[in-house]
Amino acid sequence: MTMPTTTTAPLDQLRDCLGAEAVIGPGPAMAPYLREWRGRFPGAALCVLRPDSTEAVSRAVRCCAELGLAIVPQSGNTGLVGGGAPQSEQGQVVLSLERMDRVRAIDPENNTLTVEAGCRLVDVQQAAAGADRLFPLSLPSEAQCRIGGNLGSNAGGTNVLRYGNARELTLGLEVVLADGRVWDGLRGLRKDNSGLDLRDLFIGSEGTLGIITAAVFRLFPRPRDIQTALVAVTDPRRAIALLRRLQADSGDTVTACELMSALAFRLGREEAGAPPARLPEDAPWYLLVELASPSPRAGLRAALSESLATAREQGEVLDAVLAADAQDGRRLWAIREGIPGGQSRAGASIKHDIAVATSRLPDFLTAAEARIRAEDPRVRLCTFGHVGDGNLHFNLSQPEGEAPEVFLARWDHYNELIHELVTEMGGSIAAEHGVGLLKADALRRHKSPVELDLMRSIKRALDPDQRLNPGKLIPGDER
Numbered sequence: 231m232t233m234p235t236t237t238t239a240p241l242d243q244l245r246d247c248l249g250a251e252a253v254i255g256p257g258p259a260m261a262p263y264l265r266e267w268r269g270r271f272p273g274a275a276l277c278v279l280r281p282d283s284t285e286a287v288s289r290a291v292r293c294c295a296e297l298g299l300a301i302v303p304q305s306g307n308t309g310l311v312g313g314g315a316p317q318s319e320q321g322q323v324v325l326s327l328e329r330m331d332r333v334r335a336i337d338p339e340n341n342t343l344t345v346e347a348g349c350r351l352v353d354v355q356q357a358a359a360g361a362d363r364l365f366p367l368s369l370p371s372e373a374q375c376r377i378g379g380n381l382g383s384n385a386g387g388t389n390v391l392r393y394g395n396a397r398e399l400t401l402g403l404e405v406v407l408a409d410g411r412v413w414d415g416l417r418g419l420r421k422d423n424s425g426l427d428l429r430d431l432f433i434g435s436e437g438t439l440g441i442i443t444a445a446v447f448r449l450f451p452r453p454r455d456i457q458t459a460l461v462a463v464t465d466p467r468r469a470i471a472l473l474r475r476l477q478a479d480s481g482d483t484v485t486a487c488e489l490m491s492a493l494a495f496r497l498g499r500e501e502a503g504a505p506p507a508r509l510p511e512d513a514p515w516y517l518l519v520e521l522a523s524p525s526p527r528a529g530l531r532a533a534l535s536e537s538l539a540t541a542r543e544q545g546e547v548l549d550a551v552l553a554a555d556a557q558d559g560r561r562l563w564a565i566r567e568g569i570p571g572g573q574s575r576a577g578a579s580i581k582h583d584i585a586v587a588t589s590r591l592p593d594f595l596t597a598a599e600a601r602i603r604a605e606d607p608r609v610r611l612c613t614f615g616h617v618g619d620g621n622l623h624f625n626l627s628q629p630e631g632e633a634p635e636v637f638l639a640r641w642d643h644y645n646e647l648i649h650e651l652v653t654e655m656g657g658s659i660a661a662e663h664g665v666g667l668l669k670a671d672a673l674r675r676h677k678s679p680v681e682l683d684l685m686r687s688i689k690r691a692l693d694p695d696q697r698l699n700p701g702k703l704i705p706g707d708e709r
Contacts, residue, residue, distance in 0.1 A: 240297050241277055244323075247293040248286060252329075254278040263324045266315045267308050271667050275302065275316035275324045282329040284404060284412055284443045290325060291441065292410035300697045301325050303437035305347055305378030308371045310583075311666030313383065313436045313702050322700075327378045330443060333357045341449040342401060342418035347378030347442050354447070363449035366393040366485075370567050381442050384434030386662030388566075391618035392485040392522075393450065395662065397433045402446035405432050408439075408693040418446045431688065436664055437699040439692045451524035453485075457531050458559035459538065461517040462510030462548040466617065467592040469517045472541055473618055479537040480521050483530060488518040488566050489617035493610055493627070495565065497572030502564035510549035517617070518566050520559070566614070573612050573627060578634035580641050582624040582648045586657035591620060594655055598624055601647045605640075608632070621661040624648060649676055665703045674705045682706075 245253045254260050255277050264273030276299065281287045294301050302316040305327045316322045330348035337343075338361045345354050351372040358365035366389040369375060379385075381403070386395040393399065402417040415429055432440050463469045466489060473487045490498065495516045499509070510516065521530045534552065541547040553559035573579050586594050595613065602609050608629035615622035626644060628637035649659045653676045660669050674682065682705050689696075689704045 240299065243297060244277065244279065244290075244293055248279060248281060248290055252280050252282070252286065252290075254280065263304060263307060263326060264316065265307075266312055267310055268312075271312040271315040271317075273316050273324075274319040275322050276318075276320060278324045278326055280326050280329050284330075284406065287325070287327070287330075287406045287441055287443055288410045288412055291406055291408065294323060295408075295410070295695070295697060299323050300700050301437075301441070302699055303327065303378065303382070303441050305376035305380075305382075306350065306371075306374050307379075308375040309379055309383060309666060310663045311660075311668035313664050313666030313699070314379070315667060317667075317701060325441065327441075327443065328376065331376075334444065336361045336363075337418065338363060338449075340418050342446050343449055344402075344416060344418070344444065344446045345377055346444045347376065347381070349377045351375050351377065351380060358449050359452065361449070362452050364452045365399075365447060365449055367396060367399055370570065377445060378437075378442055381433050381445060382436050383662070383664040386616065386619070386621060388486045388488065388616065390616060390621070390662075391487055392483075397430060399448050400429065400433060400445055401448055403429050403432055403442055404444040405440040405442050408695065408698050412443075413440070416444060416446050431692075434664075436666065436703045438689060438703050439698065441698070453522035453524055454526040455521075455523045455528045455530045456556065456559065457521045457534050458553040458562050459519050459534055459550055460509060460562050460565070461519065461538065461550040462513035463515050463517055463546070464513070464548060465515060465592065466595055468546050469515060469617055470588060470591065472517060472546055473519070475541060475546075476519060476521070476534070476537050480530060480533045481528075483521045483523050483528065483533075484519060484618070485522045486518070486520040487616070487618040489613070489615060489622070490516040490518065490566065490569065491611060491613040492516075494569050494573075494612045494614040497576055497612065498565040498567070498569040498614075499572075501568030501572035501575070502561070508551055510551065513548050518562060569612070569614050573625060576610075576612075577628040577630075578637050579612065579628065580626040580638065580644050582626075582645065582652075582659075583621070583661050583663045584624055584648065584652045584657055584659060585619070585621045585661035586652060586655045588617065588620045590655050590657075591617060591622065594651065594657070595622075595624075597651055598648055601651065602626065602644070605644070605647070609637075620657075645672065646675075652676075667702060670701065670703070670705065673703075677705070 327348040330346040335344040610627040
């Protein structure tokens, strides 16, 4: 392959540089790469580049620099904030990592797995299971999302309470920098104080500082004893108290703790279609909890049952049902996983992916509801999320009978109401989905001047020409 010259059209030069099979030009084949998951940000790009190796990604970056083109990295294109949405038909290209989908190495003795950024999350989970290990990152979109996006957004999911988010699961990275150089940091080390922690700069940076092409992940012993329960509670404060009780009684084996409001539970149950026969009914709040241990003799079912019985005797729990077996547990999880689809069927929604300290969640929910009710008491609150790590999806569903476009016209207003409250409580307006295009303006209002200046300084140092994912995450990064 040859580097571009100035005498041929950009598409021809990119094909000369990468090979015709690695470049998708304008036409129907480009459409999936321009279609953002929620449909809020129509995409536009010159073309799509599909390199199949780190060396090819490096070459693509250098080609684009020669041509004056900005790069929008994508892996699975399942993001929820427009982080992978290209915005210029002439000045930007999509660089898809989907062809880089190899598992490079599994080291069971070191409990590590090295994979490329185009691997689907479900395939990484299965590769770990094939070595009798667990890779615990788990998301509803795991059959579609890919590792590059998981790392670019520092993905969270349902197991953060026990295992941490994507950053905590990552030991090393391989990254193509804005000038085409490759940083090889693929080291499976738990301890390495031999310099600045470059890895954490790139995780959560949404492709604005470099293009992650591979990663070394931590693995864990595969669980042999998994117990799941659905619990009805009166309020979030009691839900948090129950979580702490379960952690203490079970030897800190709680892997997931999902809070659902009554509306979220109903929508999820309807979407799931075939839940277990007996469920707690008509409670204001529900908690889905899961305990797991690599020991088949951990006795988690007895610990969970006894803990719930004690909590019920003391008035902390209204009702509870334990999954009879793994299949029953999956049915309970289907309720939680069905909430987004159920909310979509219920009409238009305005969403907030926020985090506050777990101890402040009850106060946040009380204050947030009061703010929304003061604006319009007809708005339906569909709240759910990961109560154990302080991350909630405080979502608003349109009032019954109101036109969707009328409700959605208040998106920015409702967002600012909630974001102001989150900031007042020392929280985050972007807990696990990222910033992208959706929250770029809000970030300018809710980050301190010092933080904003530091972010811009790092961006200028690593991408001085502003070619990597312009307009996303870093305030003032526009091209």
